[in-house]
Amino acid sequence: MDEPIPGYAFGSKEIPRAEVTPEELAALQLSAGLNPEDREALRRAGDILAGQTHQIVQHWRAGIIASLPHLARHSRSLDDQPLPEYLQRSNRRFEQWIIDTCRRPYDQDWLNYQIEIARRHTSAKKNQTDGVQSTSFVPFRDIIGFVAVMNQTVKPYLGRTGASAEDVERMHQAWCKSLQLQVALWAKLYSDPAAASGQW
Amino acid sequence: MDEPIPGYAFGSKEIPRAEVTPEELAALQLSAGLNPEDREALRRAGDILAGQTHQIVQHWRAGIIASLPHLARHSRSLDDQPLPEYLQRSNRRFEQWIIDTCRRPYDQDWLNYQIEIARRHTSAKKNQTDGVQSTSFVPFRDIIGFVAVMNQTVKPYLGRTGASAEDVERMHQAWCKSLQLQVALWAKLYSDPAAASGQW
Numbered sequence: 001m002d003e004p005i006p007g008y009a010f011g012s013k014e015i016p017r018a019e020v021t022p023e024e025l026a027a028l029q030l031s032a033g034l035n036p037e038d039r040e041a042l043r044r045a046g047d048i049l050a051g052q053t054h055q056i057v058q059h060w061r062a063g064i065i066a067s068l069p070h071l072a073r074h075s076r077s078l079d080d081q082p083l084p085e086y087l088q089r090s091n092r093r094f095e096q097w098i099i100d101t102c103r104r105p106y107d108q109d110w111l112n113y114q115i116e117i118a119r120r121h122t123s124a125k126k127n128q129t130d131g132v133q134s135t136s137f138v139p140f141r142d143i144i145g146f147v148a149v150m151n152q153t154v155k156p157y158l159g160r161t162g163a164s165a166e167d168v169e170r171m172h173q174a175w176c177k178s179l180q181l182q183v184a185l186w187a188k189l190y191s192d193p194a195a196a197s198g199q200w
Numbered sequence: 201m202d203e204p205i206p207g208y209a210f211g212s213k214e215i216p217r218a219e220v221t222p223e224e225l226a227a228l229q230l231s232a233g234l235n236p237e238d239r240e241a242l243r244r245a246g247d248i249l250a251g252q253t254h255q256i257v258q259h260w261r262a263g264i265i266a267s268l269p270h271l272a273r274h275s276r277s278l279d280d281q282p283l284p285e286y287l288q289r290s291n292r293r294f295e296q297w298i299i300d301t302c303r304r305p306y307d308q309d310w311l312n313y314q315i316e317i318a319r320r321h322t323s324a325k326k327n328q329t330d331g332v333q334s335t336s337f338v339p340f341r342d343i344i345g346f347v348a349v350m351n352q353t354v355k356p357y358l359g360r361t362g363a364s365a366e367d368v369e370r371m372h373q374a375w376c377k378s379l380q381l382q383v384a385l386w387a388k389l390y391s392d393p394a395a396a397s398g399q400w
Contacts, residue, residue, distance in 0.1 A: 024341075027270045029304065031345030070227045096239075131237035140391070141384040144344070145231030152233065152373050159225075173352050182350035185340040191340070191390070191400035200391035 005096050006089040007129040009116070011109045018108075018115040020188055025111055032181045038174035039106075045171040046102025048161050049154075052096035056157055061091055064149060071142060074135045086132045101178055114182055118189035122196055125159075140190040141200055147183055151176050205296050206289040209316070211309045218308075218315040220388055234382045238374035239306075245371040246302025246382055249354075253295035256357055265351060271342060274326075274335045286332045297324040301378050314382055318389035322396055340390040341400055346381055351376050355360055366375050 009015055026199060029035075032052060049056065075087045097117070105109045119125040121138040127163045160167045190196045209215055229235075249256065265271045275287045297317070304310045319325040320337040322341060354375060359368045390396045 017225045028341055028345050030268050031271060031342045031349075033346075033349040036214055040375075063207040064233075068230050071231060103328060140387045141228055142231040144384040144387060145228050145233075145380055148377040149231075149233040151376060177348040180345055187339075187341045187344060187400045188389070190387070191396060193393070193398065197393060198391055198393065 008093050009098065010096075010104075010113045015112045018185075018188070020022070020109045020111055020115065020185060025106070025185075026074055028181060028184055029106070032177045032184065034174070034177040036075040038177055041167075041171045041174035042102045042178060044163075045175055046099060046165070047159055047165065048158055048171070049098055049134045050101060051103070052157050052160070053098045056154060058097060059153055060150060061087070061094070065146075071146065074138050076134060076169050078135070083132055083134060085120045086130045086134065094169045101175070101182070105179075111185070114185045114191055118140050118186040119195065121186075122189060123199075124189070124192075137196070137199055139200060140186070140196070143186065144183055147179050151179060159185055160182055205292045208293050208296055209302075210296075210300065210313045215316045216310045218311045218385075218388070220315065220385065222308070225306070225385075228307070228381060228384055232377045232384065233379055234374070234377040234396070238377055241367075241371045242302045242373035242378060244351060244363075244367070245358060245375055246372070248358055248363065249298055249302060252357050252360070253298045256298060256354060257291050257294045259353055260350060261287070264353070265346075266355050271346065276334060278333055278335070283332055286301070286330045286334065291329050299384070301375070306381075311385070314385045315389055318386040319395065320388075322389060323399075324389070324395040325394075333381060337396070337399055339400060340396070343386065344352055344383055347379050351379060 061075075065075075075083060075090065077083055100110070100113075120129055121143065123137050126136050126138065127134050151172075155168065155172050158171050158175075159165070163171070261275075263274075275283060277283055290366065300310070300313075320329055320344065323337050326336050326338065327334050351372075355368065355372050358371050358375075359365070363371070
């Protein structure tokens with residue numbers, strides 16, 4: 001059995017029910033153009049990415065974020081020292097998020113956990129899961145922005161196991177739609193003054 | 201001389217200065233990975249898209265949005281009747297936005313107008329420019345979501361004038377980064393209670 005992922009609580013009763021209705025989720029999938037063929041393409045992407053999640057998250061965190069102080073600070077102490085255990089724990093969850101993006105049905109549990117992940121990036125709950133003292137809030141703007149980097153950099157990983165260029169393109173489109181859907185859901189939490197206090 | 205675009209006020213003194221600092225904009229470009237090569241690629245994209253903006257906006261508005269009532273309503277009256285002049289005026293501005301995305305320097309005027317466009321989608325100013333009675337607010341989630349559709353559907357237009365597949369990919373990456381940067385800037389306005397009233 002795999003080692004449990006620290007703080008990963010998908011499907012747990014401790015995760016509050018998302019204040020997003022199934023109708024809102026359905027409409028939002030239409031807005032993002034995410035259709036059943038995309039879900040199928042994401043499942044294929046999951047088979048390709050499953051063995052590469054560690055490498056991908058290292059690419060994002062150590063290869064890119066670490067060199068951008070305004071992003072890196074969110075995994076460091078308030079006096080800008082490394083918090084290696086915090087980084088490692090959140091990296092493990094980041095890796096699992098890639099899998100969940102590809103393989104989980106986008107049902108109520110998934111919706112609840114989307115909002116929980118967002119909550120863990122805001123004043124509502126950042127640092128609590130890991131018991132650390134780091135920044136209390138990740139600006140929504142930087143999350144929205146960084147999605148462009150994640151989308152661009154994930155594409156070569158989709159092509160590493162011999163999928164056709166056409167299928168890589170198809171899987172990548174589905175990935176991009178899913179990330180846009182997820183960021184859109186995070187807007188729910190980031191529009192809540194208790195979580196964001198008018199920060200952006 | 202081209203006919204002026206109704207309500208298009210880029211660079212005008214009537215546009216308030218954006219409450220976003222140049223430092224915030226610079227950091228956000230790093231978050232989105234938008235670099236000088238991307239700006240160059242966007243200029244090439246502008247040369248390709250400039251003659252196709254009408255077709256692209258028709259693709260988005262008539263081809264996709266019109267069939268999604270939860271999106272189409274934002275260009276219709278409150279009792280769900282067409283407002284053809286409103287649609288036409290905003291389509292013209294939508295077309296110009298494609299050009300501005302590709303060709304304008306991302307300077308203070310551009311920043312101010314980004315926030316102005318966002319303002320025109322929120323309770324702060326929707327409908328005012330065109331003197332119509334339509335919905336008062338476009339949810340941020342639907343804008344974030346629909347960016348995925350715009351990104352996917354713009355790509356074939358980038359390939360229509362003989363650019364190499366590699367350069368189409370390069371221009372498309374730059375386009376996606378720019379849109380993510382722009383949506384991230386809109387988060388500034390959407391986090392303002394006066395504009396969004398906690399709506400998402």
